Amino acid sequence: MNKKVLVTGGTGYIGSHTVVELQNEGFEVYIIDNLSNSDINVLDGITGITGKRPAFEKIDLCDHEKVKAFFSHNPGIESIIHFAAYKAVGESVEKPVLYYHNNLVSLLNLLTCMKDFNIPSLVFSSSCTVYGQPDELPVSEDAPIQEAVSPYGNTKQIGEEIIRDTIHSCEQLKAVSLRYFNPIGAHPSSYIGELPIGIPENLVPYITQTAAGIRDELRVFGDDYDTPDGSCIRDYLHVVDLAQAHVVALKRLLEKRNKGNYEIFNLGTGRGVSVFEAIESFERVSGKKLRYRVVDRRPGDIEKIWANPALANNEMRWSTKYSLDDAMKSAWDWELSYRKNK
Numbered sequence: 136m137n138k139k140v141l142v143t144g145g146t147g148y149i150g151s152h153t154v155v156e157l158q159n160e161g162f163e164v165y166i167i168d169n170l171s172n173s174d175i176n177v178l179d180g181i182t183g184i185t186g187k188r189p190a191f192e193k194i195d196l197c198d199h200e201k202v203k204a205f206f207s208h209n210p211g212i213e214s215i216i217h218f219a220a221y222k223a224v225g226e227s228v229e230k231p232v233l234y235y236h237n238n239l240v241s242l243l244n245l246l247t248c249m250k251d252f253n254i255p256s257l258v259f260s261s262s263c264t265v266y267g268q269p270d271e272l273p274v275s276e277d278a279p280i281q282e283a284v285s286p287y288g289n290t291k292q293i294g295e296e297i298i299r300d301t302i303h304s305c306e307q308l309k310a311v312s313l314r315y316f317n318p319i320g321a322h323p324s325s326y327i328g329e330l331p332i333g334i335p336e337n338l339v340p341y342i343t344q345t346a347a348g349i350r351d352e353l354r355v356f357g358d359d360y361d362t363p364d365g366s367c368i369r370d371y372l373h374v375v376d377l378a379q380a381h382v383v384a385l386k387r388l389l390e391k392r393n394k395g396n397y398e399i400f401n402l403g404t405g406r407g408v409s410v411f412e413a414i415e416s417f418e419r420v421s422g423k424k425l426r427y428r429v430v431d432r433r434p435g436d437i438e439k440i441w442a443n444p445a446l447a448n449n450e451m452r453w454s455t456k457y458s459l460d461d462a463m464k465s466a467w468d469w470e471l472s473y474r475k476n477k
């Protein structure tokens with residue numbers, strides 16, 4: 136099996152955890168990242184865990200010439216895991232052109248290079264946002280795709296379509312799209328974790344920053360939803376479980392165990408957790424009381440969604456191993472260790 140793999144966005148949150156799992160499995164990892172939303176020091180964290188520094192090049196994937204030059208200088212790469220993308224939902228509503236340009240031009244450049252340099256295998260970061268608010272829960276891969284609520288979500292939907300059409304047009308290419316539910320937590324070593332720039336949009340970094348005294352209080356966006364405790368429900372999975380799924384998906388392609396040249400898998404626990412349950416979990420593992428206040432619903436929020444992960448469980452033999460409490464504990468440990476070492 137060829138073990139040279141390019142990870143785009145490899146210094147980002149999910150990317151860095153995946154690089155660690157790839158190295159643990161003996162892969163030789165090359166990272167391309169433009170560091171627009173990540174820190175070069177993440178490479179030290181990765182090296183601290185695995186003892187091996189991944190190859191790194193600071194390249195903007197929208198720069199086709201530079202991407203071509205990268206593949207010319209690094210022959211022998213046969214697979215790509217593509218994380219690099221802008222991902223802030225709110226910002227994407229304000230700056231749609233920026234989001235469409237960045238997320239789609241980078242993907243098109245990669246696909247062009249895959250054809251030109253005979254790189255057959257792609258794993259793509261997709262999202263449960265493609266389902267909108269599903270009619271049936273838990274949601275399976277064959278549920279209808281709904282109109283995206285944000286330009287960010289639309290870049291994931293369009294990205295999947297572009298990949299599907301490209302695969303159909305070229306027998307040599309194959310791809311897997313992984314639809315993530317809500318990744319949280321950090322590596323148990325606390326060497327790497329989520330590093331939101333500015334005020335976090337996502338629940339768990341907001342919780343840990345509030346407990347660390349950086350934010351005054353968590354605002355719980357709505358307690359009048361049609362759910363048992365009135366708050367929204369999500370499927371939170373540990374980022375290390377998610378990272379390991381990428382290794383499994385990649386090996387499936389490299390070992391030619393894929394059924395069809397384009398496959399799609401949900402990655403989640405299969406369990407729905409409310410905002411209040413997430414807060415309780417945090418309080419349990421940290422021993423801290425969290426300051427929070429219920430405020431109005433956040434525009435664009437889905438009421439409830441959780442995965443049917445049966446396809447990934449059965450076909451990829453992957454399932455989550457960590458609990459919600461494990462993930463919360465690792466997020467809190469990471470917050471403390473990051474603040475201490477800053």
Ligand code: WQD
Pocket residue numbers: 222224261262263264315316317336337338339341353354355356357366367368369410433436
């Ligand atoms: C989770 C829950 C909020 C912050 C994310 C990504 C999105 C997509 C799916 C990848 C919701 C509530 C949050 C806060 C709160 N992922 N909340 N107070 O909305 O599911 O979306 O996962 O493509 O891009 O952003 O995740 O962490 O923002 O919110 O009450 O300060 O926490 O209302 O119910 P979401 P989230």
